[in-house]
Amino acid sequence: MGAQGLQFLAKSNLADTPLLQVAGLSKFYGGRIGCEDVSFDLYPGEVLGIVGESGSGKSTLLSCLAGHLTPDAGMVIFDTGTGPRDTVTMSEPERRRLARTDWAFVHQNPRDGLRMGISAGGNVGERLMAIGARHYGDIRARAIDWTGRVEIAPDRIDDRPSQFSGGMQQRLQIARNLITGPRLVFMDEPTGGLDVSVQARLLDLLRGLVREMGLSAILVTHDLAVVRLLADRLMVMKDGRVIEQGLTDQVLDDPQHAYTQLLVSSVLQV
Amino acid sequence: MTDQAYNFAYLDEATKRMIRRAILKAVAVPGYQVPFASREMPMPYGWGTGGVQVTAACLVPDDTLKVIDQGADDTTNAVSIRKFFERTAGVAVTEKTADATIIQTRHRIPETPLREGQILVYQVPIPEPLRFLEPRETETRKMHELEEYGLMHVKLYEDIARHGQIATSYDYPVKVEGRYVMDPSPIPKFDNPKLGGNAAIQLFGAGREQRIYALPPYTDVVSLDFDDHPFVASKAAHDCDLCASADSYLDEVVIDDHGGRMFVCSDTDFCAQRRDAGHVGRLGALTPKGGA
Numbered sequence: 001m002g003a004q005g006l007q008f009l010a011k012s013n014l015a016d017t018p019l020l021q022v023a024g025l026s027k028f029y030g031g032r033i034g035c036e037d038v039s040f041d042l043y044p045g046e047v048l049g050i051v052g053e054s055g056s057g058k059s060t061l062l063s064c065l066a067g068h069l070t071p072d073a074g075m076v077i078f079d080t081g082t083g084p085r086d087t088v089t090m091s092e093p094e095r096r097r098l099a100r101t102d103w104a105f106v107h108q109n110p111r112d113g114l115r116m117g118i119s120a121g122g123n124v125g126e127r128l129m130a131i132g133a134r135h136y137g138d139i140r141a142r143a144i145d146w147t148g149r150v151e152i153a154p155d156r157i158d159d160r161p162s163q164f165s166g167g168m169q170q171r172l173q174i175a176r177n178l179i180t181g182p183r184l185v186f187m188d189e190p191t192g193g194l195d196v197s198v199q200a201r202l203l204d205l206l207r208g209l210v211r212e213m214g215l216s217a218i219l220v221t222h223d224l225a226v227v228r229l230l231a232d233r234l235m236v237m238k239d240g241r242v243i244e245q246g247l248t249d250q251v252l253d254d255p256q257h258a259y260t261q262l263l264v265s266s267v268l269q270v
Numbered sequence: 271m272t273d274q275a276y277n278f279a280y281l282d283e284a285t286k287r288m289i290r291r292a293i294l295k296a297v298a299v300p301g302y303q304v305p306f307a308s309r310e311m312p313m314p315y316g317w318g319t320g321g322v323q324v325t326a327a328c329l330v331p332d333d334t335l336k337v338i339d340q341g342a343d344d345t346t347n348a349v350s351i352r353k354f355f356e357r358t359a360g361v362a363v364t365e366k367t368a369d370a371t372i373i374q375t376r377h378r379i380p381e382t383p384l385r386e387g388q389i390l391v392y393q394v395p396i397p398e399p400l401r402f403l404e405p406r407e408t409e410t411r412k413m414h415e416l417e418e419y420g421l422m423h424v425k426l427y428e429d430i431a432r433h434g435q436i437a438t439s440y441d442y443p444v445k446v447e448g449r450y451v452m453d454p455s456p457i458p459k460f461d462n463p464k465l466g467g468n469a470a471i472q473l474f475g476a477g478r479e480q481r482i483y484a485l486p487p488y489t490d491v492v493s494l495d496f497d498d499h500p501f502v503a504s505k506a507a508h509d510c511d512l513c514a515s516a517d518s519y520l521d522e523v524v525i526d527d528h529g530g531r532m533f534v535c536s537d538t539d540f541c542a543q544r545r546d547a548g549h550v551g552r553l554g555a556l557t558p559k560g561g562a
Contacts, residue, residue, distance in 0.1 A: 093416045115403075115424075121431055122424045129427065130420025136430050136496040158431050 025074030049231030104177035301446030319477025321393035336370035341536035466491030
């Protein structure tokens with residue numbers, strides 16, 4: 001067997017253990033259901049799309065997974081460097097450390113994910129400084145590298161995000177999140193509020209980065225075209241529950257559940 | 271004489287006990303901001319209400335008090351606070367750093383090295399070093415709790431990106447005993463090296479923000495910096511024009527309408543003592559002692 005075959009074996013071995021195992025995850029807002037009994041496995045390098053209409057619980061689910069909300073029941077087991085750990089019962093410092101290193105969170109509104117009063121370079125470099133980088137030259141060089149990778153010109157690095165267009169802000173947010181080389185990216189409507197041509201470029205960029213860095217991602221959106229392009233697997237949510245899941249193409253081309261059929265047929269054709 | 275209408279040092283005994291408890295906790299956890307029930311004082315916020323309350327809680331009848339404002343004993347704020355305690359506590363006052371047991375200061379550390387047994391009380395406007403970077407108090411507390419101080423370096427990064435160097439010249443953040451990041455009050459960064467390993471007790475009072483924090487004697491204090499942009503304690507590149515001191519912190523004073531200016535020690539007591547000892551600066555012979 002050649003070196004390539006060995007490499008392939010090693011890779012497939014790696015992919016045998018899920019990066020994230022979610023079991024019976026539930027979150028209630030008083031008597032109302034946020035999300036209920038959600039279970040799935042996410043393997044390294046896999047992109048999982050979560051679709052559903054507004055109020056279907058997809059953002060609640062994402063917040064529970066990312067540790068922004070504490071779920072009322074269930075487990076979120078993440079394969080950390082030192083073995084699988086339940087992030088729900090993990091101590092807060094540990095969870096926040098994960099959020100700074102192995103995880104990334106891309107907000108729908110870049111204002112939520114960026115510091116608007118701080119230059120683009122400072123925004124991108126913050127995660128490096130948060131994990132202990134103390135060499136200005138290195139931090140700046142990596143910030144310039146990353147702003148370049150998301151197609152922001154190097155001469156804009158000292159400008160504030162408030163001087164950027166919406167699309168640039170979103171790209172900056174992505175650079176800020178990916179600079180520490182996370183293994184799992186949470187994305188909440190990353191293309192929301194952008195016009196279609198900007199959306200297309202952003203999706204192109206995201207797809208490139210996900211492939212190139214071997215990222216796993218959980219992508220929440222109501223835009224079926226976005227999941228068609230980015231996601232390997234798809235979960236459809238309604239009223240807080242997962243009603244259908246499977247390979248993206250399979251779910252979109254041959255929807256089984258009545259609601260999924262409605263969702264797929266509701267997409268406007270140009 | 272003490273004005274009998276007031277309790278010793280203005281505040282009632284119960285209030286002083288409350289403040290002392292906060293001070294003890296602050297000394298026990300160096301650099302940690304201890305909340306306290308700040309009282310209304312007969313002066314506006316921003317004029318040293320926190321410092322005055324800490325001083326009042328520390329004063330005993332045998333104390334000798336010195337009050338400085340930006341290093342000077344003779345400015346309005348310093349004179350008012352000194353007179354306030356002369357009247358309400360009847361304590362002895364002095365302008366000499368070496369003779370004082372308690373020194374209340376606004377934005378300077380005296381040039382004369384402090385000794386054991388002295389207390390230095392700082393007036394603090396904004397005790398939270400992370401405040402201008404993170405406006406949410408819940409979040410800054412969490413950041414202190416979890417030692418998440420990366421944001422502090424973002425501020426320094428911004429300085430270098432914009433000005434080519436760390437342009438923060440006062441209020442320069444420090445890390446205390448490798449744990450808490452602390453705001454040293456708006457002292458010039460020239461004074462930062464004097465925070466660490468100091469023989470005196472250093473107490474910080476923020477009245478409006480209701481926080482007390484402290485550095486016990488000989489505490490380890492490090493000014494934050496980058497490996498390739500190390501901390502530099504800067505001052506004006508001149509000697510004092512009155513006392514010729516080369517290593518004291520200087521104020522720039524405009525002296526005429528033709529661009530004439532002089533540099534004088536900001537610490538008036540230090541300058542006067544050097545002049546009394548016979549040191550004469552560039553303009554020292556022309557200027558009468560006791561005023562620049």
